[in-house]
Amino acid sequence: MQSFEYxxxxxxxEVVELLTANxxxxxxxxxxxxxxxxxxxxxxxxxxxxxxxxxxxxxxIHYDPQAGLxxxxxxxxxxxxxxxxxxxxxxxxxxxxxxxxGVQIQYRASVGGNLCNASPAADSIPALIVYEATCMIAxxxxxxxxxxxxxxxxxxxxxxxNGEFLLAIKVPVVKEFFGAHYLRFIPxxxxxxxxxxxxxxxxxxxxxxxxxxxxxxxxxxxPTPLFVEEAGQFLAGKAIIExxxxxxxxxxxxxxxxxxxxxxxAEYRKHLCAVLTRRALEIAIKRARAQ
Amino acid sequence: MNKKVRVQATINGEEVEFxxxxxxxxxxxxxxxxxxxxxxxxxxxxxxxxxxxxMDGALVNSCIVLAVEINGHRVTTVEGIATPHGLHPxxxxxxxxxxxxxxxxxxxxxxxxxxxxxxxxxxxxxEVREWxxxxxxxxxxxxxxxxxxxDAAQSQEKSL
Numbered sequence: 001m002q003s004f005e006y007x008x009x010x011x012x013x014e015v016v017e018l019l020t021a022n023x024x025x026x027x028x029x030x031x032x033x034x035x036x037x038x039x040x041x042x043x044x045x046x047x048x049x050x051x052x053x054x055x056x057x058x059x060x061i062h063y064d065p066q067a068g069l070x071x072x073x074x075x076x077x078x079x080x081x082x083x084x085x086x087x088x089x090x091x092x093x094x095x096x097x098x099x100x101x102g103v104q105i106q107y108r109a110s111v112g113g114n115l116c117n118a119s120p121a122a123d124s125i126p127a128l129i130v131y132e133a134t135c136m137i138a139x140x141x142x143x144x145x146x147x148x149x150x151x152x153x154x155x156x157x158x159x160x161x162n163g164e165f166l167l168a169i170k171v172p173v174v175k176e177f178f179g180a181h182y183l184r185f186i187p188x189x190x191x192x193x194x195x196x197x198x199x200x201x202x203x204x205x206x207x208x209x210x211x212x213x214x215x216x217x218x219x220x221x222x223p224t225p226l227f228v229e230e231a232g233q234f235l236a237g238k239a240i241i242e243x244x245x246x247x248x249x250x251x252x253x254x255x256x257x258x259x260x261x262x263x264x265x266a267e268y269r270k271h272l273c274a275v276l277t278r279r280a281l282e283i284a285i286k287r288a289r290a291q
Numbered sequence: 292m293n294k295k296v297r298v299q300a301t302i303n304g305e306e307v308e309f310x311x312x313x314x315x316x317x318x319x320x321x322x323x324x325x326x327x328x329x330x331x332x333x334x335x336x337x338x339x340x341x342x343x344x345x346m347d348g349a350l351v352n353s354c355i356v357l358a359v360e361i362n363g364h365r366v367t368t369v370e371g372i373a374t375p376h377g378l379h380p381x382x383x384x385x386x387x388x389x390x391x392x393x394x395x396x397x398x399x400x401x402x403x404x405x406x407x408x409x410x411x412x413x414x415x416x417x418e419v420r421e422w423x424x425x426x427x428x429x430x431x432x433x434x435x436x437x438x439x440x441x442d443a444a445q446s447q448e449k450s451l
Contacts, residue, residue, distance in 0.1 A: 006296070006313035006359045029357075036316075036355045037336045049313065051360065078349070102425020103403065104340055107349040108356070190424040 001040045008051035012058075012138050012167065018050050020140055020163035028052045028165045030074040031108035033101065034117045057167055058112070061086065069171040073112025077101075080111060090171060091287065092180030092201065096127035099184060102191055112166045118152040118224070119193075125152065125225035126199035126217035127182040130284075133171045139164035149217070149227035177204040177212075179287030181280045184219065185272050187263075194220045195264040198252070198276035200284045202235070208289045211235045216248065216277055221256035221269055228255045231277070240285055249277040300361045302327070303371030311358040317351075318342045320358035321368060329369035329398045333427070340426035343399040344368045350406050352425075369398035372405055380443040380450075381405060390439035392430035399426050404440045413444055 006029075009015055019026055026048035029035055038044040052058050053074035062070040063085035071080060077097045080086050087094050100109055100123050114124045115135065128148040135151050137144050140163050148169070151158050160166065180201035186192035197219030203212045214235040218226045231251040238244040258269035295310040302325065311320050318335075321327045321344070330353050333341035337355040344353045345367040372379045381404050384390070391397045400423065407414060407422045414422070419440050420433070428436060 001314040001316075003312065003314050006357065032355055032357065032360075033337055033352075036357070040336070049357075076349075101337075102340065103406075103422055104343055104350045104352045104425045105337060108351050190421070 001036075002042065002045065004039070004046050005048045006051065007048065008054060010055060012055060015050055015052055015055070015165060016138060016140055016163055018048070019165060022048050023162050026050055028116075030058075030110040030113045031076060031105075033105050033109040034113060052165065053110070063089065065173065067170075068173040071111055071169040071171065073115075073166040073168050074110045075112070076107055077109050077111065078103075078106040081106070089174050090131060090180075092182055092199065092284070093124070093127050093131060093171070096123045096182035096197075096199065099123045099182075111169060115148070115151055115169070116158055116160070116166055118154070118156050118158045120152075120155055120223055120225060121194045121197065121220035122225060123182070123184060123194060123197055123219065126197050126219045127180070128169060128171070129217035129225065129227050130180050130182075130199040130201035130215040131171050131174075132215065133169050136167040136170060137164050138167040143167060145170070149225070152224035154223050175203065176291055177206070177208065177288050178202070179204075179284040179289070179291065181283035181287065183276060183280055183283075185276060193263065196220050196256075196258075196269050196272040196276055198273070198280045200277065200280035202281065202284045202288050204240075204285070204288045209240055211238050211240060211244075211285075214248070214281070214284075216252050216281070218252060218256055218273060218277070220263075221258040221273060223257075226255060226257075228252045230255065235281075245278055245281050248281060249274040252277040296359055298359055298362045300363065301365040303367055309358075313357060313359050315358045316354050317344070317356040317358045317361055317366070318353040321353060321366075327368050327370050330402075331395055331398060333395065333399075338427070339396070340399040340403060341396050343402045343426065345402060345406060348406070350403055350425075367402070369402050372401055379405065380446050381408070381440065384439040384443040384446065385436075388435045388439040388442065390431065390435040391428075396426060396428045396430075400428070400436055404443070407440070408444055408447060413448060414441070416441060 029049040058072040058074040060072045182199040184194035184197035199217045202214045214232040216228045216231040253274040256273045258266045331341040333339035342353040
């Protein structure tokens with residue numbers, strides 16, 4: 001593997017200083033399940049790895065009934081999926097995060113890293129988008145907050161500027177009559193990268209017959225995880241009937257801009273978009289009704 | 292070449308201290324510096340699980356952990372699974388069921404299965420298969436491995 005130096009600072013301030021001083025020649029390290037592989041294959045270069053996973057703000061998972069969920073960027077998939085507050089309040093997030101790799105990867109990989117790696121097929125990102133999650137980004141001017149759907153800008157590229165790094169992901173409190181789900185299609189039973197992934201969330205009215213608002217996001221069908229805002233807007237105020245679910249699925253399908261690759265053709269991916277969106281919506285509605 | 296860093300850790304219950312470059316994986320140091328060749332290098336990119344070890348109770352692929360990252364931590368390799376009194380029930384059952392052919396993946400399976408049984412002493416077949424999804428075997432077709440793990444779970448239950 002290429003040579004680099006390694007430091008494990010204890011504070012956010014030190015990380016910002018190190019990143020700024022090493023302008024583009026340093027990278028934050030969490031679980032390393034993507035980063036170390038990419039460094040070994042020379043797909044990335046670095047002179048310094050800054051291990052951030054022992055910094056309290058990045059390592060913590062914290063739930064507050066008013067402020068919502070704080071997912072430290074370095075919290076592992078395993079810790080997140082086994083956290084009582086996360087599994088009780090955000091089952092749609094657990095659906096997605098649980099799918100990332102086998103147990104060895106789950107113990108090590110972080111959701112923050114899944115975001116920063118900015119893969120179009122990242123499983124956690126559509127789920128975070130439908131929960132209206134935001135990214136807390138630390139930098140020399142303090143912390144800025146942006147919606148998750150704005151974080152990725154191209155395959156492997158994110159909005160982080162020199163001196164900046166992802167501190168945490170914030171997920172708002174889930175209200176009554178809300179439900180969400182994420183699912184993906186892979187040709188095997190386990191351990192693969194999504195051909196298409198779909199996340200959906202709905203907010204129902206008190207009668208549980210009408211959708212007040214909805215969000216739909218797709219993975220692996222565009223250069224970045226795709227927030228299909230218009231599909232959710234279409235569903236707002238609509239009755240929960242098959243025609244409306246079908247129409248929303250068609251809107252999502254039309255928004256997708258997939259490529260053909262070894263995992264599937266563009267045509268096949270288009271087809272999957274509609275199927276998976278419909279299924280994700282149906283389970284999200286079922287969960288909202290069960291609340 | 293980068294200068295070497297001093298790392299102190301507990302490996303298989305023993306305090307150890309070694310020098311390594313920051314770029315060296317834990318797997319590389321275990322095998323080449325510390326002489327612990329139980330963990331195997333299969334894919335060297337986190338896919339196959341042949342290099343699985345336990346770090347502070349968590350299962351990790353040692354090929355994608357840097358050796359410097361274990362400073363101050365506890366690591367258990369397959370060499371630390373048996374006790375002075377004999378093999379671990381998992382090791383006994385892997386032998387009894389002939390749950391291996393070439394044996395290259397076996398250390399990873401033993402280590403991964405140990406954490407499964409520590410956490411879930413009576414797993415279902417589905418739970419065993421799901422837990423071991425990060426360990427690849429190209430010989431056995433997995434069936435004997437799964438049977439060995441289930442049998443080890445039963446024998447542990449009986450001995451309790």
